[in-house]
Amino acid sequence: MTIRLEPTEVAAGDFSLRPFTAADEAGVGAALADPGILRWTAGTAVIRTPAEQRGRKWLATRIDGWARGNAVFAIADSATGELLGSVTVRDVHRIPDQAVVAYWVSPAARGRRLGARALDTAARWAFTAPTEGGLGLHRLSLDHALVNIGSCRVATRAGFLLEGTMRDYYVESDGTRHDSHLHARLSSDEVERP
Template sequence: MVSVPITTVPVIPAGSLSATTQPSLSSTDGELLLRPWDVRDAAAVYTAYQDPAIRHWHARHMSSLDEAREWIEVADRSWQQEQRAQWAIVRAGSGEVLGRTALGRFDLHQGLARCGYWVLPEARGTGVAPRALAAVADWALRVAEFHRVDLEHSVRNEASCRVALKAGFALEGTRRSVALHTDGWHDMHQHARVHGDP
């Protein structure tokens, strides 16, 4: 196969993320800490994936603590491989796990990534998700120097739409019949934050 040179310069040079440890982040109000997952969080991860809403919107199922530990180990390797970054959202004072947020589908050459999140039932409706997403997007765009961060959710998931808008992700449109959930194909709202957005 012939290799054709690319004439654009990578937005984020390969190796620049993995040369450092994955950072911990704080929400602007200081109430939330986003830190890399630890194997001691396995019970919280396992519990999360027993929640019907998380299972429905993320189409994932976890059947044991061993699977939860493996999920955490994969999250750690994914940072080293510059493929994704996942954070536990914890209460800054107590360390209580409230949810998860992530950047995935890294395209370092183009400077692109996609956000994802879930919040445990007891923390929903308290502003955890938008504050965590805003912290991740701020870090991605201002520190890691990604150019664009995408976020997609089912058009049927109105709560996620509110979260995206509160975190500064502009609604750009709808992708038709693009995501398979347990109840069939869903249209997806496309949101994004771009470098330079307020």
């Protein structure tokens, strides 16, 4: 059963988490020009789309993601509204009280620990009780290919503990397989802000 989520905005100092809009197409398209973002987070359908149409293709399933049980946040600069990245809490309650997270940060916004801070902010929101505007989840998990070292740093800094290695789990669009790390964070974990 898919639950509909209410689109939400979460303020976090110098950035905010907000739902994506069609106005983000150019920013998403620019981010997808980064080989790492395209390789690890875009998905096969987006990779196979002509470069000038990738932003629209990527957004097509994210703007209405909230209606399908996926909290798809744009990471936006609080002062300018500029798109800096994305963090998603997806498959909410597909397994009771759990969800899966994913993230990326635009190349121009890297070096500020923005990925870890945004992931931490999304996790804290997801663990917050529904009566206080959150999702009331207990466990969040994520995975990344072992060769994606930057993603591992983000996960660890945001308090997602390494739980193990999944052999040949990640499959690139060309069929290349990679072992993946599985990380998770529980609502009961004591985590300092990154």
